[in-house]
Structures are given as C-alpha cells and as structure tokens.
Amino acid sequence: MSATAFERFVPSPRVVGESLRSTVLGSFWLDGVGGAKFPRFAGRASADLLVVGAGYTGLWTALLAKQRDPDARVVVLEAKSVGWAASGRNGGFCEATLTHGETNGRARFAAEYDQLERLGRENLDEIERTVADLGLRCDFERTGSLAVATEGYQVAELRDAANDAHTMFFDAAAVQSELASPTYRAALWSKRDSALVHPGKLAAELARACADAGIQIFENSPARSLTAAPGQISVATERGSVSATRVALATNAFPSLLKRFRLHTVPVYDYVLMTDPLTDAQLASIGWQHRQGVADSANQFHYYRLSADNRILWGGYDAIYHYGGRIRQQYEDRPQTFAKLAAHFFTTFPQLEGVRFGHRWAGVIDTSTRFSAFFGRAHDGRVSHAAGFTGLGVAATRFAANVMLDHLAGLETERTALEMVRSIPVPFPPEPAAFLGVQATRWALDRADHHDGQRNLLLRTLDAVGLGFDS
Numbered sequence: 001m002s003a004t005a006f007e008r009f010v011p012s013p014r015v016v017g018e019s020l021r022s023t024v025l026g027s028f029w030l031d032g033v034g035g036a037k038f039p040r041f042a043g044r045a046s047a048d049l050l051v052v053g054a055g056y057t058g059l060w061t062a063l064l065a066k067q068r069d070p071d072a073r074v075v076v077l078e079a080k081s082v083g084w085a086a087s088g089r090n091g092g093f094c095e096a097t098l099t100h101g102e103t104n105g106r107a108r109f110a111a112e113y114d115q116l117e118r119l120g121r122e123n124l125d126e127i128e129r130t131v132a133d134l135g136l137r138c139d140f141e142r143t144g145s146l147a148v149a150t151e152g153y154q155v156a157e158l159r160d161a162a163n164d165a166h167t168m169f170f171d172a173a174a175v176q177s178e179l180a181s182p183t184y185r186a187a188l189w190s191k192r193d194s195a196l197v198h199p200g201k202l203a204a205e206l207a208r209a210c211a212d213a214g215i216q217i218f219e220n221s222p223a224r225s226l227t228a229a230p231g232q233i234s235v236a237t238e239r240g241s242v243s244a245t246r247v248a249l250a251t252n253a254f255p256s257l258l259k260r261f262r263l264h265t266v267p268v269y270d271y272v273l274m275t276d277p278l279t280d281a282q283l284a285s286i287g288w289q290h291r292q293g294v295a296d297s298a299n300q301f302h303y304y305r306l307s308a309d310n311r312i313l314w315g316g317y318d319a320i321y322h323y324g325g326r327i328r329q330q331y332e333d334r335p336q337t338f339a340k341l342a343a344h345f346f347t348t349f350p351q352l353e354g355v356r357f358g359h360r361w362a363g364v365i366d367t368s369t370r371f372s373a374f375f376g377r378a379h380d381g382r383v384s385h386a387a388g389f390t391g392l393g394v395a396a397t398r399f400a401a402n403v404m405l406d407h408l409a410g411l412e413t414e415r416t417a418l419e420m421v422r423s424i425p426v427p428f429p430p431e432p433a434a435f436l437g438v439q440a441t442r443w444a445l446d447r448a449d450h451h452d453g454q455r456n457l458l459l460r461t462l463d464a465v466g467l468g469f470d471s
Helices: 013-019 057-068 102-108 110-133 150-161 171-178 199-212 278-286 333-350 396-409 433-449 455-464
Strands: 045-053 074-077 094-095 147-148 168-170 186-190 194-196 216-217 222-228 230-238 238-250 268-276 293-296 302-306 312-321 357-366 374-380 383-387
Touching: 045 057, 045 230, 057 074, 057 147, 057 199, 057 302, 057 396, 074 238, 094 383, 102 110, 110 194, 110 396, 150 186, 171 186, 186 383, 199 216, 230 302, 238 396, 268 333, 293 357, 302 333, 312 333, 312 433, 333 396, 374 396, 383 396
Parallel strands: 045 074, 045 238, 074 216, 147 293, 238 383
Antiparallel strands: 094 194, 147 186, 168 186, 222 230, 230 238, 268 312, 268 357, 293 302, 302 312, 374 383
C-alpha cells in the first residue's frame, strides 16, 4: 500500500490548529447575503403550478414556467428559507456535465453521451445568458476548471483528455506557473465546461427574479403531504393547503412527498472550509491568475476555488453517511473532518502557512446510485419529481427544471426522449444494508487511492452492475 501526497507531506499540528482557531460554523455563502424575505403560508390557495422547494431546482422550475406562460399562477413552498440547504452550501462550481463527468456518463449512457454533453453545454450557456439578461448579481465567472494529478498514475489520464482546442495539458513543470503546489504532477485546464458562482447570491437572485415575474414564494412553510383528486393535486402545509393543476417536487436530499422515491437517494454530508481573504502577496505565492475551479483526481477528491474577494474555498474528501439516512443539524460540525481538510490544505499550499479559516460548514448531497439526476412522474403526469444530483447540481438543476416542465405539460421533447430521463436508477437497499454498503464502498475507494487507482473486487463488481463510482 502506497502513501498518498497528503500522507507524504504532513503539516505541523500547530499550523492546522492555528488555522481553525477562530472559524465560525455556518456557510460563508449565506452569511450576510440578504435578499428578500418571504411570508409564511397560511390558509388556502390555488395555482396552475405548485413548486415544493426553493433551492435551485425549485426556483429554476418556477422561473422557467413563468417564462413559458406569463399568465400561469405559480406558487413556491419552502420549508425554511430560500437556498438555505444544498443551494447555499455548495462550492459554487457551475458545471456543464449532466452526468457527473464524462467517465460516469459514458459508462451509463454510452449511446447518447455525446448528445448529453451537447445539451449540458447548451444549458450552461443558457445560464450565462440568463445571468446577463436578468442582471443576476451572483459573481458568475466562466473560468473553466483545472483537474490536477497528485499521484503519478493520474498523469496519463489527464494527458489523454487534452483532445481539443478547449483543453490545455500542463506537465509537472508547467503546472507550477499556473497554480503552484508541491503536490502537483500534472494538470488539465478545461476552458469551456465550468463556471463559478456565489451560491447564496445565485439563490437570492433567482428568488428576486421569480418575485419580479409575479411568482408567489412562501418561506417557513414545509409541505407535509400530497393527495390527488380529479382535476387537482393538494399539498398540505402546517397552516393550510395549496391546490394545483400541476406540482413539481424539488426537495433534493429530503424525503420526497412521493414515497416510491424515498430509497432512490441517500443524504451524504460534505464538509467545507473557507479562508479569510488572501493578501496580494499570499495570492502571488500560488499564482492562480486564471481563477479556475480546481479538483484533484483521486476517488476521495478535494475541490477548491477562489471567491470574488480572494478567499479560498476548500472542500470534499470526506463524505459521511449516517445510519438511517438521517439529516441532523449536529452532523454539520465534525471537528476531525475539518482538521483533516485543513491539514490537506497546507499540504497542497505550504506557502500559505498562517492563513486562517473564517468559516466551516457542511451540506447534504442527494446521492443516487447512478450519481446523476433522475426524474419521476406520478398521478397521471400531474406531479413531477427530480433528485439525485450527487453534488454537481448547480447547473444541472436548470436542465432538470426544463425536464419537469416538459413532463408536466405532456410534451415530447429531445430532453424527455433521453434514456437518462426515461430510466430510473436502482434504489438503495433498506438499513442496515444501505449503511454497510456505503461504508464498504468508501473503504474500497480509499484502498484504490492507496494502490495507484487499482479497483478491488468490490469496486469491479459495482462497476459491472452499473453502480460504480469514478470521480
């Protein structure tokens, strides 16, 4: 078993401890964003479209519905506040991929992957146009992404992927002039398939655009149940109910109002650190003039990026599933994971010793067994459901919104004809099998990272039955 870069170069515990001494528990993206506050729902109301959930999926669904039909009565119910969950806690990587990357996409949807790749790029282009057309103030930057190799066996894969004018390969010497780290063996800059956004601002600005379009948003109004009757769907809340002709469910990792889909996702906790703003000298010590989003190439990978004010967001590596699929506030503070992340940060950038982390937080990823979104319908097509984005949903949620609206309108489109859209992934097994399976897979992925990427029998078996994961 070979040590990884993060075990070969270990920073001083003192450096790690000092960096975490004054962190605040809570998402930096949601700290001071502001935005409109919306009322709590009470009483009875009717709508042409009811959207449950005011994260990206729900907000895009509401906004696009209103753009399709300006006269439609659209209502959004949110259990807490706009963007408070995954939409306000992610890294802000707005990726073109709809399939959690090319390797995953080709493995599961080989016959239509090129089409999915094109649709994903068109979707990202449309997001960029919407940001400009509606004046969404969300720090949108079309910087591309940098995949870095921290182990020798990862270099060839990156070199082979540099296959067009939109990608640039850096060898071990060249990458240091792009982003300087002693752990880097190579890198690949993909220039067109990724952008960066401020997640909290994007959610707040989408909500503003919805309100400007005449959409009613209600916060602190959790949906409790869904019942169908001829001609209408009724969704009950704590203080009333909304009757609608059509309903779109956008609840991410939280249990769907359609019980049939409750085993199709599991909530996995992802952890993040955010530094204080770097000084000009600190930023110059690492380079990063092109401000790409970055991820390393291991199974247990880190992702990182610069904010508009030159903080470094640093997240990933640990992915924690709690027995029973529970979502609890206390799970958001995990000192051992934050210490591990901080150590890996200083392994990557030892020249930044002395930098402190201002914020630490966690968010829940709605993981599906195919690691990309899936879609469901119920009640004669009057209810649509999308979930399972598995951590790459910032852009894909807009595509999902269009799929749900196509379904609810009874339209046959290029999107609805996709096998990815028509098929449903295998559900997770009930407990205790789900917990044991997730832990065994995490162990196997860790072993692969320590054996030059070689996948053991468990991972090869999961690959053979279509359940494998490759970051």
